[in-house]
Amino acid sequence: MNKLTPKITIDGETAIFLKGALTSTGGLRAASLQFTLPLEYAVDKNLWNKEVLFYLDEKNSSPLFRGYVKRIKETLNEIDVIAQDSIGYLVLGGSADQAIISLTDKENLDGLTVGNAIRKAISMANLSSKIGTDYIGDTTPLISSSRPPLRGTMSVLDIIKELISRAVDDSGTLPRPNIAKLIDDGSKSQLVIELESDLENGEVIQKFSEEENILAIKIINKKIPTVIVVNGKNAVKGKYTHTSALEAYDANYLEVTNEALESPAACKDFAQKIFRANLQTQYEYGIDTVDGYYLNENDIIHIKTNEKEYSGNYRVRGKKLAFTTGGFTVGLNINRKPPSLAEYIKQQDS
Numbered sequence: 528m529n530k531l532t533p534k535i536t537i538d539g540e541t542a543i544f545l546k547g548a549l550t551s552t553g554g555l556r557a558a559s560l561q562f563t564l565p566l567e568y569a570v571d572k573n574l575w576n577k578e579v580l581f582y583l584d585e586k587n588s589s590p591l592f593r594g595y596v597k598r599i600k601e602t603l604n605e606i607d608v609i610a611q612d613s614i615g616y617l618v619l620g621g622s623a624d625q626a627i628i629s630l631t632d633k634e635n636l637d638g639l640t641v642g643n644a645i646r647k648a649i650s651m652a653n654l655s656s657k658i659g660t661d662y663i664g665d666t667t668p669l670i671s672s673s674r675p676p677l678r679g680t681m682s683v684l685d686i687i688k689e690l691i692s693r694a695v696d697d698s699g700t701l702p703r704p705n706i707a708k709l710i711d712d713g714s715k716s717q718l719v720i721e722l723e724s725d726l727e728n729g730e731v732i733q734k735f736s737e738e739e740n741i742l743a744i745k746i747i748n749k750k751i752p753t754v755i756v757v758n759g760k761n762a763v764k765g766k767y768t769h770t771s772a773l774e775a776y777d778a779n780y781l782e783v784t785n786e787a788l789e790s791p792a793a794c795k796d797f798a799q800k801i802f803r804a805n806l807q808t809q810y811e812y813g814i815d816t817v818d819g820y821y822l823n824e825n826d827i828i829h830i831k832t833n834e835k836e837y838s839g840n841y842r843v844r845g846k847k848l849a850f851t852t853g854g855f856t857v858g859l860n861i862n863r864k865p866p867s868l869a870e871y872i873k874q875q876d877s
Contacts, residue, residue: 531583531855532584532585532586532852533581533582533583533584533585533852533855534581534582534584534585534587535560535562535579535580536579536580536582537572537574537577537578537596538577538578539578542562542564543564543565543568544562544563544564544852545562545563545564545565545852546562546563546849546850546851547560547561547562547563547581547849547850548560548562548847548848548849548850549581549591549592549846549847549848549850550845550846550847550848551824551845551846551847552845552860553708553824553825553843553844553845553860554824554844555614555617555684555687555688555691555706555707556614557611557612557614557615557618558592558594558611558612558614558709559594559609559611559615560579560581560592560594560609560610560611561607561608561609561610562581562607562608563605563607563608564605564606564608565604565606566601566602566603566604566605566606568606574596574599574608575596576595576596577595577596578593578595579594579595579596579608579610580592580593583820583821588713589712589713590711591820591821591848592610592612593612593613593715594610594611594612594615595610595611595613595615595616595657596608596609596610597609597610597611597615612709612716613654613657613658613709613716613718614684614709616654616657616658617682617683617684617687618682618684626652626654626683626684627652627681627682628648628651628652628680628681628683629679629680629681630676630677630678630679630680630681631678632678634651635676635677635678636648636672636673636676636677636686637672637673638671638672638673639671639672639673640665640666640669640670640671640672641665641666641669641672641690641691641693641694641705641720642664642665642666642720643665643672644686644690645663645686645687645707645718645720646660646663648686648687649683652683654683657716658709658717658718659712659715659716659717659718660717660718661712662710662712662719663717663718663719664719664720664721665720666691666693666694666705666720667694667696667705667722668694668696668785668786668787669694670693670784672690674693674758674762674784674786675758677689677690687707691705691706691707691720692704692783693783693784694783694784695783695784695785695797695801697785697787697797697800699725700727701800701803702797702800702801702804703722703723703725704722704723704783705720705721705722705723706720706721706722706723706825707719707720708721708823708824708825710823721825723825723842724825724826724827724842726827726839726840726841726842726863727840729827729840731827731828731829731840732822732826732827732828733819733822733826733828733829734828734829734830735816735818735828735829735830735831736830736831736832737831737832737833740816740817740818741814741815741816741830742814742815742816743814743815744812744813744814744815745812745813745814751779751802751805751806752779752780752781752801752802752805753768753769753778753779753802754766754767754768754778754780754781755767755768755780755781755783755798755799755801755802756780756781756783756798757782757783757784757785757788757794757795757797757798757801758782758783758784758785758794759784759785759786759789759790759791759793759794760786760787760788760789761789763788763789763790763791763794764791764794765788765791765792765793765795765796765797765798766794766795766798767795767798767799767801767802769802781801781805783801785797812841812860812861812862812863813858813859813860813861814830814858814859814861815856815857816857816858816859817856819846819859820848820855820857822843822846822859823843824843824844824845825842825843826842826843827841827842827843828840828841828843828859828861829841830861839863841861841862841863842861842862842863843859843860843861844860844862845859845860846858846859846860
């Protein structure tokens with residue numbers, strides 16, 4: 528493999544950096560780029576809110592990260608810079624009120640599909656210059672943002688999360704939610720909606736094995752919804768609570784919409800399916816590797832271990848890429864359907 532030479536630009540000017548790390552956790556949380564500049568380079572520059580581009584290699588035409596400087600810390604000989612991608616504007620906004628909108632009976636998102644409702648919410652928050660919606664698409668299945676309608680003062684991020692969570696696809700073996708994430712079109716960050724990848728039938732982007740490119744494996748136990756409400760057609764509704772899981776994992780709530788369901792019983796049955804799907808994916812795994820720089824959230828990878836029952840396809844949730852001018856290390860957060868890899872990891876550690 529050819530040597531990669533990372534590159535950072537600040538407001539279009541190439542920066543002389545010492546080291547850095549790109550952290551992306553997925554799930555509509557802001558990705559961050561933290562890097563260190565020599566004090567003599569940055570001391571006389573106004574870096575606040577300047578656009579930052581990070582290229583994995585100086586020959587690349589599109590950046591791996593596009594964001595804006597949010598924090599600066601000066602030490603004796605260096606300046607630490609932290610930039611966040613455009614999701615950061617949904618969390619904080621450029622000003623105190625920029626990422627919050629008020630929805631009333633006159634000014635609202637009613638009657639729109641989820642994709643169009645999110646597009647309008649971003650426009651109402653005056654964030655269209657930071658977050659593009661040219662390629663946003665829509666949910667599978669297609670649902671309306673009106674059921675139930677959103678009202679009051681809400682953050683744009685909460686609106687996106689609420690609307691995305693309502694759409695769940697039930698056409699496969701297990702229900703699959705929709706997700707929203709950022710992509711880069713070469714000139715702007717674009718928000719897109721896509722169905723969570725199908726581990727059984729989706730395309731494998733990259734392969735990993737202990738012999739070739741896995742350095743270490745770790746396990747992460749995530750929260751699962753224990754109280755699930757499903758909204759069906761014509762205001763029918765079903766609620767499912769798993770009592771023993773509630774005691775074990777605490778009360779975690781999830782509300783979704785499936786307008787193909789016409790009775791409370793059908794809604795409750797669908798809610799049980801969602802619980803089982805989440806229970807099977809409650810474990811996320813972390814791998815340290817020497818590869819996988821370009822992998823993105825929702826990509827599918829295949830892991831091969833010495834025991835076949837623990838091999839299989841996994842879904843990328845996030846990554847951390849640490850770099851200097853001389854090299855990279857990569858950490859990936861991944862998950863899969865059966866949690867059996869947890870047992871394998873414990874065996875390896877014992």
